[in-house]
Amino acid sequence: MADTLTKNTKTLKPVGAKKTTYDKKTWLLWYETMVRVRKFEERTLMMYSQQKIRGFCHVYIGQEAIAAGLVTGIKKEDALVTGYRQHGLALSRGLSSSSCMAELFGKAGGCVKGKGGSMHFFSREHRFFGGNGIVGAQIPIGTGIAFAEKYRDSGLLCVTMFGDGAARQGALYEAFNMAMTWKLPVIYIVENNGYAMGTSVERTSNVNELYKIGSAFDMPSEQVNGMDPVSVHEALIKAANHCRNGNGPYFLEIKTYRYRGHSVSDPGNYRSKEEVEHYKTLDPIILTERRILEEKIASQVELDKIQESIQLEIDEAIKFADESPFPAPEALYDDNYVQTDYPFLRD
Numbered sequence: 001m002a003d004t005l006t007k008n009t010k011t012l013k014p015v016g017a018k019k020t021t022y023d024k025k026t027w028l029l030w031y032e033t034m035v036r037v038r039k040f041e042e043r044t045l046m047m048y049s050q051q052k053i054r055g056f057c058h059v060y061i062g063q064e065a066i067a068a069g070l071v072t073g074i075k076k077e078d079a080l081v082t083g084y085r086q087h088g089l090a091l092s093r094g095l096s097s098s099s100c101m102a103e104l105f106g107k108a109g110g111c112v113k114g115k116g117g118s119m120h121f122f123s124r125e126h127r128f129f130g131g132n133g134i135v136g137a138q139i140p141i142g143t144g145i146a147f148a149e150k151y152r153d154s155g156l157l158c159v160t161m162f163g164d165g166a167a168r169q170g171a172l173y174e175a176f177n178m179a180m181t182w183k184l185p186v187i188y189i190v191e192n193n194g195y196a197m198g199t200s201v202e203r204t205s206n207v208n209e210l211y212k213i214g215s216a217f218d219m220p221s222e223q224v225n226g227m228d229p230v231s232v233h234e235a236l237i238k239a240a241n242h243c244r245n246g247n248g249p250y251f252l253e254i255k256t257y258r259y260r261g262h263s264v265s266d267p268g269n270y271r272s273k274e275e276v277e278h279y280k281t282l283d284p285i286i287l288t289e290r291r292i293l294e295e296k297i298a299s300q301v302e303l304d305k306i307q308e309s310i311q312l313e314i315d316e317a318i319k320f321a322d323e324s325p326f327p328a329p330e331a332l333y334d335d336n337y338v339q340t341d342y343p344f345l346r347d
């Protein structure tokens, strides 16, 4: 596998003490999802340095176990909305690597036809509602989607994700209050990676354990190990049961870490090398790989095969993105408004 994943394997401890109760298929699905996200993001950074991708770009490297847990923890039909650090989450909802890479390239073959870019993936088919650049804006949006699910009596829920930086936005407090009052089927997830750009959680509040915010609303809330797909999966199953049984929202603070800077242009001077190195010893992919091997769930050969097939998948995604045309100028106004006769649209 890529050098970042094979280093250190020998010195790391397995994730949990107890033996697994999950089958091989589930473990390999978690592993494959994490490897897909990692390789996709590593190649994204490479493509950025070649100027094939431009503009804002925030990668998900380090947070992959959350994407993996989401594959098995909720239903395919459930909705999901998140912020701008979204590539890995879109992949976990089933958007193809090709349509995501083409979107990053700004090409017509992208999931939103090249008009969204890194922060604005979307797929109605996959119930992926984006991709939002305004910190915290997705919290009321996800609450509204959950309201729609309840109104339609669909039995589905909306996972509404945001960063620690969004946890102090006023919109969160209004949305939490409404969701509890109306018992909406929404799982709120704060991906606490410790930083909002260069500002640590400790610098912005007296309350650093963000799950405690839920207690102001009597919302059931928990802290979760975001470096372990099993923990994420189990927390989601519990939260989803709660929502689907009509008990209203659930709040998860998933503790994680981003190995790269906030965006491609961030040198990360606000944190020490030692801190980053410490978190690298908790790398979710390396730990999962080690656990799979130690518990003899699958062999190294099987894991290598997964890595090779993902490598090919990403190579193909780049080829697809390269060959896809840019959107035609006359398509500029297409798909912006549902209402076709919206004023000021063309003559």
Ligand SMILES: Cc1ncc(C[n+]2csc(CCOP(=O)(O)OP(=O)(O)O)c2C)c(N)n1
Pocket: 085, 133, 134, 135, 136, 162, 163, 164, 165, 166, 167, 193, 195, 196, 197, 262
């Ligand atoms: C309302 C608003 N304020 C400020 C910004 C500028 N901004 C962009 S990202 C960011 C940090 C958010 O960090 P966090 O929510 O922790 O997400 P992470 O990048 O860690 O995934 C800020 C302040 C913005 N996009 N929107």
Ligand SMILES: [Mg+2]
Pocket: 163, 164, 165, 191, 192, 193, 194, 195, 196, 197
């Ligand atoms: Mg953050």
